[in-house]
Amino acid sequence: MKYVVCVPDGCADEPVDELGGRTPLEYARLPVLSSLAARATVGRARTIPAGLPPGSDVGNMAIFGYDPARYHTGRAPIEAAALHLDLTGRIAYRCNLVNVAADGTMVDFAGGHPDNDTAAEVIKALDAELGGEVSFHPGVQYRHIMLAPPTWAEADCHPPHDLTGQPALGPTGPAGARLQELMDRSKAVLSRFELDANQIWLWGQGPGPDMPRFADRFGLQGGLCTEVDLVRGLGVLAGLRITEVEGANAWYDTNYEGMRDAAIDGLRDGTDLWIVHIEASDEAGHAGNVEEKVKALENWDTRVLAGLVDALNGMGPWRMLLLPDHATPLRLKTHTPDPVPYLLFDSTVDGPGGCYTERDTAACTPVVAHELMAALLQR
Numbered sequence: 001m002k003y004v005v006c007v008p009d010g011c012a013d014e015p016v017d018e019l020g021g022r023t024p025l026e027y028a029r030l031p032v033l034s035s036l037a038a039r040a041t042v043g044r045a046r047t048i049p050a051g052l053p054p055g056s057d058v059g060n061m062a063i064f065g066y067d068p069a070r071y072h073t074g075r076a077p078i079e080a081a082a083l084h085l086d087l088t089g090r091i092a093y094r095c096n097l098v099n100v101a102a103d104g105t106m107v108d109f110a111g112g113h114p115d116n117d118t119a120a121e122v123i124k125a126l127d128a129e130l131g132g133e134v135s136f137h138p139g140v141q142y143r144h145i146m147l148a149p150p151t152w153a154e155a156d157c158h159p160p161h162d163l164t165g166q167p168a169l170g171p172t173g174p175a176g177a178r179l180q181e182l183m184d185r186s187k188a189v190l191s192r193f194e195l196d197a198n199q200i201w202l203w204g205q206g207p208g209p210d211m212p213r214f215a216d217r218f219g220l221q222g223g224l225c226t227e228v229d230l231v232r233g234l235g236v237l238a239g240l241r242i243t244e245v246e247g248a249n250a251w252y253d254t255n256y257e258g259m260r261d262a263a264i265d266g267l268r269d270g271t272d273l274w275i276v277h278i279e280a281s282d283e284a285g286h287a288g289n290v291e292e293k294v295k296a297l298e299n300w301d302t303r304v305l306a307g308l309v310d311a312l313n314g315m316g317p318w319r320m321l322l323l324p325d326h327a328t329p330l331r332l333k334t335h336t337p338d339p340v341p342y343l344l345f346d347s348t349v350d351g352p353g354g355c356y357t358e359r360d361t362a363a364c365t366p367v368v369a370h371e372l373m374a375a376l377l378q379r
C-alpha cells in the first residue's frame with residue numbers, strides 16, 4: 001500500500017460574491033478531485049485545537065499526525081529545526097528584521113524583505129556584538145532565529161505582523177526587559193547596513209518539541225516536499241525524508257509538476273507515504289486574489305493530482321488524504337481556526353462518496369485532524 005497526503009495550504013474558504021456565491025472549491029474546475037471525492041469518505045476536520053493560533057505550523061503538525069495541543073511548543077523551535085539548529089538546553093526565538101518608526105509604530109514586520117546575503121551579514125554582526133548568552137542564526141530574508149537559555153522563555157511577545165500600523169508593543173513578563181534591551185541595542189548594529197529594517201523583533205519562542213519520529217510513531221517511512229521553512233521544520237522534527245524541488249517558490253507560479261514528481265519518485269524509491277504541501281492557495285487567500293485562488297486549485301487538479309493518481313495506479317493499491325491546514329478566506333485575508341473539508345480515498349474501496357466542498361461537508365461533525373493520519377494508515 002502506498003499513501004499520499006495532499007495539503008493545498010489554506011484552500012478552504014467562504015462563498016464569494018465574484019464567484020456567484022460559490023467558494024473557490026465549488027467554482028474551480030476540479031475533475032480529478034471530484035472523481036476521487038465521488039468514491040472517497042468526505043468530511044470535516046478540526047486542524048486547529050482550541051486555544052492555539054491558526055498557523056500553518058499548528059495545522060500541518062495535526063495533518064502529520066501529531067496533536068498540536070501536546071507537541072506544539074511555539075513557532076520558532078520548528079523554524080530552528082528547519083535550519084538544523086540543536087535546541088538541547090536552549091530555547092528558540094524568532095528574530096525578525098523589522099522597521100519601527102521613530103514614533104514607535106510598527107511600519108514593516110518584514111523589514112523591506114532584505115536579500116539573504118545582506119541579512120546573513122546583519123545576523124553575523126548581531127551575533128558578534130550581542131551574542132554570548134544568546135546566539136543569532138541566519139534564516140531567510142527577514143526571518144531569523146535567536147537561541148537563548150531556557151529561563152528566557154518567560155515572556156509575552158507580540159507577533160510583529162499583528163502590530164502593522166500600530167504601536168510596536170514590546171515584550172512583557174520576567175524576561176521581557178532582557179529581550180527589550182537586545183531589541184534596543186540591535187538598532188545601532190542595523191544602522192550600519194543599507195536596509196529598510198532598523199531593529200530586530202523577538203517573538204514566537206519555545207523549547208524544541210519532543211516529537212517522536214514518524215517512522216517510530218506509525219511504523220513506516222514518510223517523505224515530504226514543501227516550499228516553506230515552517231513545514232520543512234516539522235518534517236525535520238518528524239524525521240521525514242525531505243526533497244527540495246527546484247522552482248518551488250511558494251508563489252502562484254511555483255513548480256507544481258516538480259512537487260508532483262518528487263512525490264512520485266519518493267514513493268517509487270520505496271518511501272511508503274509522501275506529503276505534498278503547496279502554498280499558492282494560501283498566498284492567494286492572503287492577497288484576497290479570487291482569480292489566483294481558483295487557479296491554484298485548478299493547478300492542483302491538472303498539474304499534481306492527475307499525474308499523481310495515474311502514477312499511483314501503476315504502483316498497486318494506494319490511499320490518499322487531502323485537506324488544508326486551515327482556511328484562508330479571501331474576504332478576511334488571514335487564517336481562521338474553522339474546521340476544513342477533508343477527503344480520504346482508498347483505491348481498493350468504493351467509499352460513501354461526496355463532494356469535496358465546504359457546503360457539502362458543513363453538516364458533518366468535525367473529526368480531530370491529528371487522528372486522520374492513523375485513519376489513513378488504518379493503524
Ligand SMILES: [Zn+2]
Nearest residue numbers: 009010056325
Ligand atoms: Zn497554512
